Amino acid sequence: MNTNTTRYARNGDVEIAYEDLGGAGGDPLLLVIGLGTTRFWWPQGLVDSLVGEGFHVVAYDHRDAGESTRFPDTEKVHPLVALFRPRPAAYTAEDLTDDAVAVLDSMGWESAHLFGHSMGGLVAQRIAIRHPSRVRSLITSGAVPSDASGLSALRFVRPRFIVQMSRMKFPEGRDGDIALGVAVLRALSTSDYPFDERAARIIAERDSSSPFRDTKAMSRQTGAKWSGGSLAEIRQPTLVVHGLEDPVLRPSAGRAIATAVSGARQLMIPGLGHFVPRELWPTFARAIRTTAARATGPHA
Numbered sequence: 001m002n003t004n005t006t007r008y009a010r011n012g013d014v015e016i017a018y019e020d021l022g023g024a025g026g027d028p029l030l031l032v033i034g035l036g037t038t039r040f041w042w043p044q045g046l047v048d049s050l051v052g053e054g055f056h057v058v059a060y061d062h063r064d065a066g067e068s069t070r071f072p073d074t075e076k077v078h079p080l081v082a083l084f085r086p087r088p089a090a091y092t093a094e095d096l097t098d099d100a101v102a103v104l105d106s107m108g109w110e111s112a113h114l115f116g117h118s119m120g121g122l123v124a125q126r127i128a129i130r131h132p133s134r135v136r137s138l139i140t141s142g143a144v145p146s147d148a149s150g151l152s153a154l155r156f157v158r159p160r161f162i163v164q165m166s167r168m169k170f171p172e173g174r175d176g177d178i179a180l181g182v183a184v185l186r187a188l189s190t191s192d193y194p195f196d197e198r199a200a201r202i203i204a205e206r207d208s209s210s211p212f213r214d215t216k217a218m219s220r221q222t223g224a225k226w227s228g229g230s231l232a233e234i235r236q237p238t239l240v241v242h243g244l245e246d247p248v249l250r251p252s253a254g255r256a257i258a259t260a261v262s263g264a265r266q267l268m269i270p271g272l273g274h275f276v277p278r279e280l281w282p283t284f285a286r287a288i289r290t291t292a293a294r295a296t297g298p299h300a
């Protein structure tokens with residue numbers, strides 16, 4: 001893992017680790033990663049495609065993940081159970097959105113385009129709701145709608161994937177951590193796009209934090225309660241991407257987001273799972289550029 005370029009933004013007492021991935025001078029684009037992962041899980045080829053489309057790309061680690069501030073251990077609760085179980089929260093969903101804004105501030109960006117994947121797509125929706133002036137356009141991928149909470153969110157989740165994840169057992173230690181990361185990436189893929197084990201290993205090796213081992217941190221993240229507005233408040237150009245073969249979330253999750261956000265466009269991709277394969281990096285980059293081009297105003 002290369003930490004030479006790691007920078008830190010501050011949100012109160014919390015430090016948020018982030019990294020400038022290149023494209024200085026281009027349109028600002030903030031990548032918002034999903035649950036159980038860190039900024040190192042963005043494929044380098046996808047980042048290169050985004051830079052090639054004229055974006056200045058920055059990625060960060062959520063609080064309680066990667067190199068950002070970690071919170072004290074609490075009782076062990078499954079991340080899905082934390083969605084609807086009443087319990088004291090370590091922080092709020094609003095805090096997660098404010099962490100992203102702290103990164104924008106640290107970069108000196110008044111606003112940026114957002115691309116959020118999985119839980120990152122959920123957080124990106126909420127950033128657009130809570131901080132509308134900081135968001136130029138919104139792209140979510142493989143995400144649940146922000147308006148769904150608790151048990152209502154579970155209707156979008158595929159139980160088979162949860163069972164599959166619970167059965168993954170790997171030895172403790174670095175080799176086991178890497179093997180677990182590769183196995184997760186394999187589970188997120190589909191047979192329509194050949195699984196690239198070498199590329200998956202590179203991603204798993206870049207991240208030394210073993211995020212999938214820390215179920216307590218993931219539970220704290222999913223248990224962060226949202227008290228903000230609704231998706232109907234989003235006015236920024238929005239693109240909702242979802243794989244029709246997503247093994248984690250049903251396509252109805254993406255359709256629900258697109259229905260709730262006025263003027264949102266949908267990109268439902270046949271054969272796509274819950275991870276962006278090499279073959280679709282240019283597709284994603286072009287779609288993000290097209291959505292960004294719809295933005296108007298002084299900072300668009």
